[in-house]
Amino acid sequence: MAESFKDKVAIIGMGCSKFGENWDMGSEDMVVDATYDALADAGIEMKDIDAAWVGTIGFHGTGTGMTSTGITGAAISMPLKLQYKPVTHVENGCATGTDALRNAAFAVAAKVYDIVLVVGVEKLKDTGFGGLGELAIPPHPVFEGGITAPGMYALAATRYFKKYGLTPEEGKRMLAKVSVKSHYNASRNPRAHLRNVITEEQVINAPVIAWPLGLFDCCGVTDGAAAAILCRAEDAKKFKDDYVLIKGLGLSVGPGQGSIRTDYDFTIWDETVHASKQAYAMAGITNPRKELDLVECHDCFSISEVIAVESMGLCERGKARADIESGAWTQKGEIPVNLSGGLKAFGHPIGASGCREAFEIYQQLLGRAEDKTRRLKNPRMGLVHNQAGLPGKFMCAVAIYGLP
Amino acid sequence: MAVGITSYGAYIPMYRMNMQTLARTWGSPAGKGEKAVANWDEDSLTMATESSVDCLNGLDRSTIDGLYFATTTPAYREKQNASIIAKVIDLRRDITTADFANSVRGGTNALKAAIDAVKAGSAKRFLVAAADCRVPAPDSQFERLFGDGSAAFLIGDSDLAVEIEGSASISSEFMDIWKREEDRYVQAWEERFIVTKGYLAHLEEIISIIFKKYKVTPKDFSKVVFYAFDQRRHLEIAKKLGFDPATQLQDSLLSTVGHTGSAQAMMMLVAALEEAKPGDKILFANYGDGADAFILKVCDQIEKIRDRRGIKKNLASRMELSSYGKYLHFRNILDWGRQREPERFGALTMSWRDRSWLLSCHGHKCRQCGTIQFPMQRVCTWCQAKDDFDEVRLSDKKGTLFTYSMDNLATSVDKPTVIAIVNIVGGGRFSTVLTDRDTEKISPDMPVEFTFRRVHEAQGIHNYFWKCRPARA
Numbered sequence: 001m002a003e004s005f006k007d008k009v010a011i012i013g014m015g016c017s018k019f020g021e022n023w024d025m026g027s028e029d030m031v032v033d034a035t036y037d038a039l040a041d042a043g044i045e046m047k048d049i050d051a052a053w054v055g056t057i058g059f060h061g062t063g064t065g066m067t068s069t070g071i072t073g074a075a076i077s078m079p080l081k082l083q084y085k086p087v088t089h090v091e092n093g094c095a096t097g098t099d100a101l102r103n104a105a106f107a108v109a110a111k112v113y114d115i116v117l118v119v120g121v122e123k124l125k126d127t128g129f130g131g132l133g134e135l136a137i138p139p140h141p142v143f144e145g146g147i148t149a150p151g152m153y154a155l156a157a158t159r160y161f162k163k164y165g166l167t168p169e170e171g172k173r174m175l176a177k178v179s180v181k182s183h184y185n186a187s188r189n190p191r192a193h194l195r196n197v198i199t200e201e202q203v204i205n206a207p208v209i210a211w212p213l214g215l216f217d218c219c220g221v222t223d224g225a226a227a228a229i230l231c232r233a234e235d236a237k238k239f240k241d242d243y244v245l246i247k248g249l250g251l252s253v254g255p256g257q258g259s260i261r262t263d264y265d266f267t268i269w270d271e272t273v274h275a276s277k278q279a280y281a282m283a284g285i286t287n288p289r290k291e292l293d294l295v296e297c298h299d300c301f302s303i304s305e306v307i308a309v310e311s312m313g314l315c316e317r318g319k320a321r322a323d324i325e326s327g328a329w330t331q332k333g334e335i336p337v338n339l340s341g342g343l344k345a346f347g348h349p350i351g352a353s354g355c356r357e358a359f360e361i362y363q364q365l366l367g368r369a370e371d372k373t374r375r376l377k378n379p380r381m382g383l384v385h386n387q388a389g390l391p392g393k394f395m396c397a398v399a400i401y402g403l404p
Numbered sequence: 405m406a407v408g409i410t411s412y413g414a415y416i417p418m419y420r421m422n423m424q425t426l427a428r429t430w431g432s433p434a435g436k437g438e439k440a441v442a443n444w445d446e447d448s449l450t451m452a453t454e455s456s457v458d459c460l461n462g463l464d465r466s467t468i469d470g471l472y473f474a475t476t477t478p479a480y481r482e483k484q485n486a487s488i489i490a491k492v493i494d495l496r497r498d499i500t501t502a503d504f505a506n507s508v509r510g511g512t513n514a515l516k517a518a519i520d521a522v523k524a525g526s527a528k529r530f531l532v533a534a535a536d537c538r539v540p541a542p543d544s545q546f547e548r549l550f551g552d553g554s555a556a557f558l559i560g561d562s563d564l565a566v567e568i569e570g571s572a573s574i575s576s577e578f579m580d581i582w583k584r585e586e587d588r589y590v591q592a593w594e595e596r597f598i599v600t601k602g603y604l605a606h607l608e609e610i611i612s613i614i615f616k617k618y619k620v621t622p623k624d625f626s627k628v629v630f631y632a633f634d635q636r637r638h639l640e641i642a643k644k645l646g647f648d649p650a651t652q653l654q655d656s657l658l659s660t661v662g663h664t665g666s667a668q669a670m671m672m673l674v675a676a677l678e679e680a681k682p683g684d685k686i687l688f689a690n691y692g693d694g695a696d697a698f699i700l701k702v703c704d705q706i707e708k709i710r711d712r713r714g715i716k717k718n719l720a721s722r723m724e725l726s727s728y729g730k731y732l733h734f735r736n737i738l739d740w741g742r743q744r745e746p747e748r749f750g751a752l753t754m755s756w757r758d759r760s761w762l763l764s765c766h767g768h769k770c771r772q773c774g775t776i777q778f779p780m781q782r783v784c785t786w787c788q789a790k791d792d793f794d795e796v797r798l799s800d801k802k803g804t805l806f807t808y809s810m811d812n813l814a815t816s817v818d819k820p821t822v823i824a825i826v827n828i829v830g831g832g833r834f835s836t837v838l839t840d841r842d843t844e845k846i847s848p849d850m851p852v853e854f855t856f857r858r859v860h861e862a863q864g865i866h867n868y869f870w871k872c873r874p875a876r877a
Contacts, residue, residue: 142869154809211810259835
């Protein structure tokens, strides 16, 4: 009989490398920085680690495929000189970071190990291409070649506008407000990649990447790593007084029906619905909008934030525009979304993002955000939404972290 | 036994380039008219699938016993092209296929062979398709002349729309226009020589053979349809042979489509048949390495195949290609130095395994819940039944554009890549790319249709697949 996982595992240390176009750093450098940051936070040493998980998709330089052929646990055991410890490589597309953490947490809860390390990392800026290049998942002579992530997410924007009667201008303005908020939040976050404050007009007039999405509707292409140290909840106090507990975890991998079934309409993401429901159930949340204090949402594109927030039941379907206009998702609003700047402005190093999102919740819950003006007042619980794939064929991971 | 044409079809690409565009580009005097230009994802093979599908409109494709394909620009120099076309248009497996390459007369060579096959009783219904997409040398007379297009005829021994009453052929060793294995563009000898001793002489010869052999005169024909070298000579030869150019000569299509090589005379014949009435007699002649001529009599059945797109409807639906730069891209004429482009993926084993949906555009219809899904699945997307499907052809269904985006980031010859989610009328969804589109005129729920295109090159393989385009009128 499966038991509730709520409050069984604690995060006692977290670290985060510099995020940005790290021309002078390889993934090994970022793994070292994030991990030593986390070890220092937890007050432990490398030799205390019993096992480790690394989340990375191992983005190679061809620009043609998000494939991780040949990536192993050595991606961190080599740079960290882990001494013959068990290390597992986890990959689940852009949801990799949260899934690595999820698998590590299960091992801790199963009492197989006492202290484990999770590292999410991605080096994107070695490809020689702008953006992420083209998708071919899985490689096929004709299927899905020559299209990109913004192109696929834009499909959802077009249909969202159509379904809710927004003209392209109204739709683009709604999305612009999302990006303006992300950049504003990032401007006050010294760790974020894109810290420039932008205006709605800038967003609307920016070059089109994949209509209706423009440059400022797309997240940064960023290098970075984030790390976490986990132990069983009952042991956490042995290390430190301030720590965070895992309240709920959800993972939904879709059967990829969106490109096959005519009833899939792109404006609600089923995997996101399922993953969030699993996490809410585990965390005992019945009214997420009221019970959660903040959300780190996988806003790889402005439209992603809109539809993900609706899909997770944080906003009524089709009502995002009203929320955005009333400022409900800002720091002072009812449910702050992407206080860190989000993937949009903090950056999106693919395998790192889930751990980096957890880092923001961790910092907020422990009242540690560097810039005091961006600290929430007494937050108790936050959610990480981490999603991979394309509308119609997602892998979605949701994690809820809270204070004891 | 009467043998003849039971159906016809044609295809003209959407893009047309005005002679003014060429004149502007090269600073040369502007000629008149325009030419049809195949989109970057089209070639002779894809255009032949279009005219074939037009020709087979409403007909049971399983009754076709063979396919001959004529072109001077085969997609593959070694590897039969007709067998690919047959698979794409979903013909039976126990049929005869062959390519008729190397001569602009290939279309009527193939027609003759199909007629002979039906006459001999080895086939009941034989499809003949001709298509050409000749790349002319930049700033040459051929650049102003060559256009792209395709025509197809179904030859049979029943339900004749046109009866073939007689024919004659000559083979002649005559070098006028040629292309060696290593040549990128066609070459030609001096025009006066190739026109007087080649084109004019051979057509006069074949037509006088027909006159003598069948004891007919120009007055016996309501129309004469023959290969056109250029507009002036086309009129000249008609007059010389005793036809009235004003009433009897079929338009050459040179000022609207351009010279479509092995498809030219065939396309002219389709245009003639669109206007023909039962009882009309047509003299049809073709030139190239000799000549062919046919006497055609139009039958009542012609009224039953008026719904073809043919030449008229294809001509009416068009988009202007006003940029010569785009044209260079479409025909891949320059060395683009695109080392930074991602490599495309190709795997013959995968293409072969997936041939039923890649080429024949088959989807699966679930025997348990009746839903249609594309591409073919092992487990039903709707009811999870396993391996319990019937294959259904989807390429002849209409669709509506459910949603789309215009991707400027994806590498493409013709940006933006219009990603499209299409709901197929009658069931099924197709995740695809919209081609032949005007980016100003795309909206959700617009009607679209399937079209077979070249997707990309990888590992020396042309990867073909279906796309959608806004429905043509």
